[in-house]
Amino acid sequence: PLLMQLAALGGVFLLSAVLLTINVLVALALDAASRSRKEACFFALVLAALLMISLAYGNYGYRRWRSSFPVPLKISMFQPGTNDFPQTFPIDVTAEFSRVKESLSAADPDLVVIPGKLFSKAISLADVAPPLLKSIFGSLMDRTDRIIVANFSLKEQDGTYTSSLVAFRNAKVIGVYRKEVLMPVSDYRPSGLVGQVFSPEVYGRFSPWHGENGLFLPEFRIGGLICNEVFVARLAQKRSDEGSRLIIVSTNDAELSSSLVLVETLRMTRLRAVESRQWILRAAKTGISAVINPAGEVVASLPENKEGVIIFPDLQDR
Secondary structure, three states: OOHHHHHHHHHHHHHHHHHHHHHHHHHHHHHHHOOOHHHHHHHHHHHHHHHHHHHHHHHHHHHHOOOOOOOOOOEEEEEOOOOOOOOOOOHHHOHHHHHHHHHHHHHOOOEEEEEEEOOOOOEOHHHOOHHHHHHHHHHHHOOOOOEEEEEEEEEOOOOOEEEEEEEEEOOEEEEEEEOOOOOEOOOEOOOHHHHHHHOOOOOOOEOOOOOOOEEEOOOOEEEEEEHHHHHOHHHHHHHHHOOOOEEEEEEOOOOOOOHHHHHHHHHHHHHHHHHHOOEEEEEEOOOOEEEEOOOOOEEEEEOOOOOEEEEEOOOEEO
16 A cells, blocks of 8 residues: 555656566576675665665555545445446335345435446436336335436437436535546457347447536535546546545446456546545445545445445445
8 A cells, every 4th residue: 555655756657667677677686696796785785675666655645645535424335246237226125125225224324336337228307207216116215305426318408318326405406417438349259249238228329428527415525436437536636626525436247257357447436536536435236335535545345246335434344
């Protein structure tokens, strides 16, 4: 976590350059040791100086940015642990949700994040009404001041589709974040041609969003990132520059069968937190869900393929 703080100065590129330089200096020192003690000492001193400077800044950044949670809300992130969630609606009667419902009710969170798209069918914001929301979220809607954030495919007025995070309170839309960067393989790929044949109302017309963006809650602003947008460093920094108090990442990594890939996506999210100096709530359908502070430290998490809920700032994994 100390060397990771360098990402705040120059992103992952500076961090990579420093690590590469350290490896080069180690190699030069070892190579020179067989020829000249003086030359080997020179490379060793340069290496020691670089490490000391990097670690000193890392210690400073790590201590400074282990800040308190920036919003006066108790937040929960539900992790279904399966890619098949939900198979029925409302989601509060599904087997996965029922098993964590008691602990969620006891915590009584102010904001609930549901990861991954709930269904593939696209809807327009005009279709979002209390009956529809009640049919989707069930008893989660009983507390009228609770905020629910979920991922939908939205049909825009120009006929295009956007992958969007939508925030609701009292059965009304209070904020929308639309995906700004579409990625090859995940957002458009050759297999998408099959989708265009069998489900043309959803596939083939997704577009990146270029307008004003963000979850504009009445009390403060929350930034959003969807799925693999965490790989785009400028987006997290953009959320910070826009004045977001924290960033919600909704993702579904179920198609990534390798546990190593899941760990690496979490590490990339930690780098985004350091670069933007933002708290990040990473809600993943099958894991790894996590709460990450601006120093890149994971302060609460759920492992992959485990069903559960994170309650924060109580720091209780349930």
